[in-house]
Amino acid sequence: MTANNLNQQYNTIEQNDEIDIKRLLFLLLRRWYWLALGLFIGATGAWLFVKYTPDKYQVNTSLLVTDESKGFDLENLFMEGMMGGSGKASLQNEVEFLRSYTLNRQAVDNLNWQTSWQKKNLIIWSGIYLNEPFILHKSGEALNPAGISIYITPLSETEYVIEADGEIDLDGQTQKIAFEETATYAQPFRNEYFNFTLTPKENSGELLGESYRFSFIDKSKLTTAYLKRVNTDYGKESEVIKLSIESTEPLRDIHYMNELVRVYLELKLDLQTQTQKRSLDFIDSQLSGISSDLSAAENTFTEFRSKNQIIDLSSQGSLIMEQLKEIEQEKSQMQMQLDYFKNLQRYLGNIQSADQLVAPSVVGITDATLNALVLKLSELYSRRKVLAFSARENNPSLILLNQEIDQVNHHVREMLVNLIDNTQLSVNTLNIRYNRINQQLNNMPEQEQQLINIQRQYELTNEIYTYLLQRRAELEISLAAAVVDIQIIDPAQFERLVPLNKSPLLILFIGAFLGLLLPGVLILVIDFFDNSIHLQEDIEKLTPLSILGNVFHSTEKSELVVVHHPQAPITESYRTIRTNLQFKLTPGIQKVIGLHSVQPSEGKSFNATNLASIMAMNDKKTVIIGADMRKPRLHQIFNLSNTKGLSNYLVGQYTAKEVIQQTEIENLSVIASGPIPPNPAELIERPAFLQLLEELKKQFDFIIIDNAPVSRVTDGLITSRHSDLNLFILRYGVSKKNQLKYINDIASHGTMNNPALIINDIKLNRLNYGYSYSYQYAYGKGYAV
Structure with missing residues (x-):
């Protein structure tokens, strides 16, 4: 593949921003347990919401503003004729009338509510209007401040625990109220702020294990709250005013709405007369x-x-x-x-x-x-x-x-x-x-x-x-x-309640959907900011270079897995790479293979030794050269001496024959790195390195060069000019996506001959859709050059 072709393909890759559905699915399925946990939490949360959220209803009433005259008052009849029309107030004025503070406060006063009670249902407090288990009699001498939640926990048939923790405003100053005491039923409970008597309506033993709370009602605040909650509406063409309120205590709000309408009609009649x-x-x-x-x-x-x-x-x-x-x-x-x-x-x-x-x-x-x-x-x-x-x-x-x-x-x-x-x-x-x-x-x-x-x-x-x-x-x-010119079409009543709660199945569906959505988004966000390579698709999208093969993750302790574990999946990976090399190299002419990595810890030496070993096991005389003279490892893998090697040969201390060491593996020889020199790059650039390769070509079928990381030093770039095939090792989860841009730059400038890729460390114990077509890629797309 020429440098121009690489440039064209690289530009095409940069412009291809289409969403890869297959890759997105894999990213999600790879962390399926996140999705499963999210689904469980979402569905459970939705179920708890459905079970413990109070039912919500819409309480409705409607009024007809009629054109009736005011009784048999002839003067009113005459006035209507003189002033034109019926003299009826506009619907907007009637709505303002209904929403007035005075009218709503009168309704609250008429109902004479003293307290508001709630019962605890797991973690939700639900209103129990008219089903309060206690009769409360308060002393008129006590302050009994409104708005403070007072918690009642029955202890026995005769005693209960009473506690409160809140603040009130007295004479412009904030006063904190906090206490917890044990009190007796039917006996006055007294302290600095409260004085009332609590008596169970029924057998007090049935109240054990329950929790209740109540507060004295502030009628001004209750009126203001109703003014905010009551919705009014009227049609442009009709003469009907509709009142509605969303309620979790429908009976309470039915009573309020009907009382509000009653007070409204009374006041209208009073004003009318x-x-x-x-x-x-x-x-x-x-x-x-x-x-x-x-x-x-x-x-x-x-x-x-x-x-x-x-x-x-x-x-x-x-x-x-x-x-x-x-x-x-x-x-x-x-x-x-x-x-x-x-x-x-x-x-x-x-x-x-x-x-x-x-x-x-x-x-x-x-x-x-x-x-x-x-x-x-x-x-x-x-x-x-x-x-x-x-x-x-x-x-x-x-x-x-x-x-x-x-x-x-x-x-x-x-x-x-x-x-x-x-x-x-x-x-x-x-x-x-x-x-x-x-x-x-x-x-x-x-x-x-x-x-x-x-x-x-x-x-x-x-x-x-x-x-x-x-x-x-x-x-x-x-x-x-005299009769009021307003008629009630439908009073507020239970038969006309409109349920507002969503369908339980819909809520469960929404909960499950959100349970999947949130971890799914989290996975995609993590992937977006994660620069590491996790999928073969990451590589395919970012480089036009062919992938020579995929190397599975090794679970063995030995680094020479192809020798000690010939039946392992990773060994089969190297057999596939060995076969693919036959299509990349001209038999008998192209023999030199350079192995490179951009950064350390990507498995370059591991792949070099196992690739050399698998080729030697195929009756191919193979030699591996440790060209990484800055951090030598080959001698450790093969248990060989590093006292003489490539550095000694390049300075003229030993001949090629003297630095070649035979390994325990038949047909495999090693030239170790030798003692670490002060100037590795300068030594590799000497003609002696080329002379070494020419000698080795006469003796061996394949020459594999294990190079230093190319982003750190130039040693690998120098040796790559003499290699017939240059293989970059990329490791899943370690190699970064921007490394591919670096490799593309090297390839597009013609710095290396015949570059290709090997993907390292594919874990078989995880979902990896890249593996399912890795061989197809290697045999098909990988060699369409």
């Missing part, structure tokens, strides 16, 4: 005062008639009285309306006075537009009050609501200006009429004048009282007929 209730309170306050005035006027009227023995007024007196009564009644009505208009004018824009708004119809104002606007304004203020609990000032819903309030306020102000002027004008007109008729009264007898005034005052008060009673009855009917 606030105007009527304020009007009713206003009428009650008026009736309270008028009732006293009516009683006093009635007594005065009766006493006056009895004292003065007057039964009826004259016809003229009756006429005057009726006229004055009619004017005073109109004037009283007008004055009441005028006062209402002025008060309303003061309340507009004042959020603090929003609760004092009273419907105009209560004081007899029949203006339908004003009635509708005031009721609308009252509703908007109520919605803003609720929304302000959970929304900030920059909340879009709150901004839109404020804009709508400002718009309604503006319309009401414009109306009030005209209404006040018109009402004041009407009052002035009535005053003029009253003064004119009152002059006629002055012309009548004094006694009749007094009777007219007393009777007029009585009848006027009675008519106002009757009017207010009538209005009160109308409001009570309106309140009794």
Whole structure:
């Protein structure tokens, strides 16, 4: 193979970055026990997860925001027509209402939960809502701080161990609470922070061996937690609001969701009827005062008639009285309306006075537009009050609501200006009429004048009282007929729980997959950062040089395994290499084989001696030269003397015949390295080395040169120029991948003649897919040059 061909093949190898599935599979299977362990851990972990993880469910409830009117209140019906549409709050506002802290805190307060209990199941704590094995009675005098987990371990039928370890915040300072004591059932447990009594619900002997824990509930934190957990959703086209919560204690959360909806509906109805209730309170306050005035006027009227023995007024007196009564009644009505208009004018824009708004119809104002606007304004203020609990000032819903309030306020102000002027004008007109008729009264007898005034005052008060009673009855009917415009479609209940846990088979599959994935990734990562050669594929991908053969791992103590163990697999390896040499060398002409390694400890001398031995055992006269004069080993392997050898020959001390030593192996001779010289490279470069090879070619069929590592010294590179075949030894698990680049550089520059590779130390006791086709490689691809 020429240097140009090597360069082309080397460039092709560098560009080939395709993933080798076969190699990846081998890398994984080579450490199958890692995968087996990972699979066991993953599957076991998944099984434990399935067995001990509490079941998780989704608790659901749904509400329909209907277009129902508020009972038979004609004023509300009229308001809806005036303001356009149904007057129903938008779904977004209703959602904000449901998510308000005030509403959720009211639900928590109504449920009156004091403690939260859990039971230990192996290593998992599971909630036991309404299945607590104890009755706990706490003393109101104790602090009993919330949020501290208190552990209960039953000891006997009468005693238990109680312990706690946590921190609380008292007056801005952190206080640590830690204790462990033995307490008695049905007896108060007291310390600096706690005071409560624990009593078993059933036979306390059945609790032995179990572990429980509980904590006193902080209602503020519980409310905040529910605000985070409760999810709300509504469709763009539908009028349905859906509430859901993920729960491991479904019964607890079912109770909470239903209580939340109940409080929401109650508050909605309360807000919806606030105007009527304020009007009713206003009428009650008026009736309270008028009732006293009516009683006093009635007594005065009766006493006056009895004292003065007057039964009826004259016809003229009756006429005057009726006229004055009619004017005073109109004037009283007008004055009441005028006062209402002025008060309303003061309340507009004042959020603090929003609760004092009273419907105009209560004081007899029949203006339908004003009635509708005031009721609308009252509703908007109520919605803003609720929304302000959970929304900030920059909340879009709150901004839109404020804009709508400002718009309604503006319309009401414009109306009030005209209404006040018109009402004041009407009052002035009535005053003029009253003064004119009152002059006629002055012309009548004094006694009749007094009777007219007393009777007029009585009848006027009675008519106002009757009017207010009538209005009160109308409001009570309106309140009794009021219904909230929200309907529950589906309450939260067990039948509608949605399981959220994944399928046990799926979890086991995921656990097994992760159990295989993690060690698999670890194996590939280790391989990525491992620069050592472990597979024949590593070599094939990194060099175009042919592989002459694979040498199996030797388990024998002897280094001459082919001699002492002729039936061993490693001996068969060398027989294969010996056969392959016949295809690499021209018989009778090419005889010199150089063995090299890039680094020490790759098995160069071991392979040189066994390769020489196997060739000699095939009746080939073979000589092995110890060219590694810096660290000689050949004489030790063959039990020979190193007093004279190659170094002596190269300096002219001995002849070739004198340095050749016969081994115990027939047809195998050795030229030891000899005494270590100070200048091995310079000695090898002398013509004497070439002369030695020429002499040996005449006597031997094969000459094998055992060289020093080429990355350390240049000795091997010098001898390689005289070798017909140069074999590099690569050892699995020892040789590095970057050594192949070094070998490729040497081969591509033509520094060596006819380079090839031998893979050393293949372990048969491990999976090695490279071995299964090593011979095919050697006979096929290895010689396609």
